[in-house]
Amino acid sequence: MAGGEPEEPRCPQVYLVSDGTGITAETLARSLFTQFPALAPDWHRLPFVQSPGRLSSAFARIGEGPQPALVVATLADGQLRAQLEHCPVPVIDVLGEHLGRLEAILGAQAEAVAGRAHGRGDAERYDRRIDALNYTLAHDDGLASTDLAVADVVLLGASRSGKTPTSLYLAMNYGLFSANYPLVPEDLDHGGTPHMPQPLRGLEGRMVGLTIHPQRLAQIREARRPGSRYASLEQCRAETRAIATFLEVWELPQLDVTERSVEEIATRVRDLLELPR
Template sequence: MPNSTRNILPTKPTRTVFIISDGTGITAETFAHSVLAQFDGIALRQMRLPFVDCVDKAHDSVRMINEAGQRDGFRPIVFSTLVDPAVNQVVRQANAMYLDLFQTFVEPLELEFGVKSTHTIGRFHNISDSEQYKNRIESINFTLAHDDGQTDRGLEEADIILVGVSRCGKTPTSLYLAMQFALKTANYPLIPDDFERGKLPDALYLHKQKIFGLSITPERLSEIRNERRAGSKYASLENCRYEINEAEAMMRREGIRWLSSTSKSIEEIATTILQELKINC
């Protein structure tokens, strides 16, 4: 496009969204993102302000919010999960649309429960000492050690064993299940050797009730494999069709539940697995 036409097009105004928290603000940011995804055609710049846990930092935040508003020509949107009333009160003074994720729900819950909330900042700050936290780290270590069928040892400790052809999404899903839900998740590739023998890897038969399969369309698999090994037989559509056919036939024969990862996010795959295996996390 020539420069002259660009100049006569109106510039789309951009608005700034702040996510402000006395913790990491990561949950609030993901939440804000999904609410804002409901608005098409609004240009947004998202900014997370974590660890705002004292009045000084609250004043700094107000300055940043007000500056963004002046630059944009629109007041910013603020998603807040501030717990401390003193800090919250300062940030509320910013010239912004203030959405209080925290207080909006805490007040009605106080009425419902008939008790006051503790207004404790960073309930999770010392989480690293807790049993739950240790389980999480242990699950990540277990999952890494049992990635890609590296070892059969300790499979009896696994909560879930994923199977599927190479590059169908087993590793990211396993790591997510460990990281988010503290589930020890082993994964095992199904390879041409298994298809020739017509059997699952031997180590898996003892643990069939924990096995869940991932599949994928041959077209998508070929695309993914070609990014790694362009033009190889391994990545060819013909070979991908063969492997997927064999893997799905084997899973059907062995009574293994499976899903197609083709158009699903890691979160959706993980949630579906928990539903199917009836694991309540």
Template structure:
């Protein structure tokens, strides 16, 4: 990308995930600005910091506006980066002194704690949830469904799998997902393995045109992807949800993060509760 668009740098002494997430959250509030984005992880030496600062200065010298989002915790490295010609947004340093004052404690300023193996139990809980999700994706397995925290059901291509994996990886929630197919709609009943666990079910729907477009990418010019078939499936899915008092959401215009947050709230799922349950088992 070239031109005069601003350039966003996400700088970190670890993976850069936190800097990206927080920085992107801020710049999305300026939709008229077409940002070029660069993530620079593992800035753990002064020399590396100087190289990154020079890169930022080069962008500024070219007449473009560098906006720098940093989660670097080492004050020496942070000062080098802050001395660049970019507009520096210190996502950690700005707030740590305030938090230290409130807690009457000193931050230990160790890099990588947000996404490192700081809490082994929490990490293992998430990995177990991911393994569970992979085994139970798209109705592949009905083993140990009683251990599921959540069962997602929906017609094909409504977003079950990405939502399942996001909930597992980000929140440690054990999720199984099942497709709703013609046979279920004709019987006006949930898939047999799911029926005993209705209280754990959450449904996804979509918009017929959107679903048809998604399916056309997978199987173009088929009945499966036709607008008529998509409309019929979505209509019947909503009837099944109503018949079984299953909460649901239309995923057509929602990100996986928004879908997941909606599910967590409406199903009253809490990551800490499930980590504790995992320790007890």
């Protein structure tokens, strides 16, 4: 309005329309919206839209809903993608905008199979991911240590430094057998040179230490156990110092996770250990 305060941007309704789970559409859309920090969109996932009738029903819902709105679509079927022209709001057609160009580059025709990106697809890869997830759950936080030699990666660090979510991410997304081991004061306080805990011996080349600023660690622990010695800044400083010494003495790769997301931690762990893609 002229002469007045600038109008704040309206937060859009974002509809994730997919013939499968909608994970691909949501991942892309959320990534794009990180570049618009002033906006806080409302997210609506509409999965398994695999017929013209379901897509028309989705359009009716979208058209009747709050505005502004947009659709991010991942539809493999050409007939459904053509129907996107009748959508009452703007559409980002993820597959339509790229499949044709990729077909031209590859000289091959896309099969246009719905739900393939996050379906069973490659059964061998799927089974590997499930086996890896089971292994990771069984080896969370040092629960089991008798078969750590099977692990592709072993994450070390203080309690609440992100080992568990990173391990699960590595297993679920990449099929990596990931274990994590908490370095507790009993492992570190031996005077002189820190010793290598027995379960970790012989795992050089597969271990990565996750480090974290003590202030951030104290904040995370305080949310879990308010007012405890476990969450005190003094305790967190002592543990992070001892762990840093341990990692340096044993020359283990380390990664500061203080300001990093689980996705970034997992990617950097794979790079540090040069794990297969």
